[in-house]
Amino acid sequence: MQSIQAAHSDVREGKRQRHRLYMARLLILNMAIESAELALFAIAGTIPVSIAVLFLAVGFAVSSGFYLVFRLGLNLRFKQKNLLIPQLLVFGGIQIVFMFLAPKLSILFLLVLVVLSGYAAIEFNPRQYTIGWLVYGAATALAMILLGDRFDYPGHADMEVGLVWLFFFMTLRSLTLANASFSRLREKLLEKNRQLEQSLHRIEDMANRDYLTGVHNRRHFMSLLEMELQRSARSGRAFCLVMLDLDWFKAINDRFGHPVGDVVLQRLCLLAGDNLRAVDQVGRIGGEEFAILLPDASLDSGYTTIDRLRAAVHAYDWQQVADGLQVSFSAGVAAYGAGDSVHMMIKRADDALYEAKHAGRNRVQQAGAMQEAQGRPDPEQLEQLEPGRVNQAS
């Protein structure tokens, strides 16, 4: 288990390192672009060519130095593996040093510092960002004081104005790096959200299902029943509640063993799945006791459906499970009536089940109308129950 987790975290770390390398390559590109822009300013005569060449040399050396560090995995020795703080210090420092070397471009170097702080805004926590902001703020203040009236603007010649725009435009472009980081974070967050939602669904499902048979457990079935009842109370739509109990299950357990009993419970639920509609809901509410919700079903159609299931269970080849095994169930069906409550419906379906058991088992019994279900009748009264109907198994 531990080695699987370790493998997962290795894969994750490998992905992160590939992303850091990608970012380092983009950084080399950014430095190359800034160098090219400085070269254009040199051509326009705003700064000496030597300054543009120096910027290219320093920018290339530093950005490829970082790339090498990532490539060799040296960054993995540090706590903050993306080395953002040293990168911001070094690249920010370069901009400030070049404010002195090319004071006419000061304003543009300040612009690059704004972009660099964009990375800090994405990766740092508020405390770290505040520190970074104050460091950049203090360093630029010092640079501006020291520069005095040498602090300048590139110039107003057409080419210079065009180059200022180009510099601004390309500097904004370099935010694509920050944008890539941000998108990655957002993707990761969305993915984690998706995983969390899936886990939540799985956990909810597990909490709602019976561990042995996979059908709804008692608690969840009761809430489904309550919801169905409220829906029918609003719309007047018909539905049936069925209480179902396996016959002589104790004897099955005693004769064939508990594991066979478990398989019988599972097969019964599979047969219910095969013989009921997708909208019908099965719940295990006790050991060998089940309840079934049949939406949009009248008492007669509910009865027919459950009797068909009864016949299917009775006809099933239980010899596959254990030699000599025969399984049947008895069930009571109650239909929703206006003013019904969950408790009243359960009581009526339960009473009908009780009648089916006493009438010989392997039967389905319709419950009487709701007004008549005042308690469990004694066996002598069963014959006279109105309008109940008992199906005699063949």
Ligand SMILES: Nc1nc2c(ncn2[C@@H]2O[C@H](COP(=O)(O)OP(=O)(O)OP(=O)(O)O)[C@@H](O)[C@H]2O)c(=O)[nH]1
């Ligand atoms: N194998 C198995 N047996 C269970 C489980 N839960 C309850 N039982 C058994 O189900 C049996 C229920 O027996 P009874 O309540 O006497 O009912 P019955 O033997 O089915 O008799 P009738 O309902 O009157 O037909 C008991 O022996 C319980 O031990 C389970 O999860 N697995």
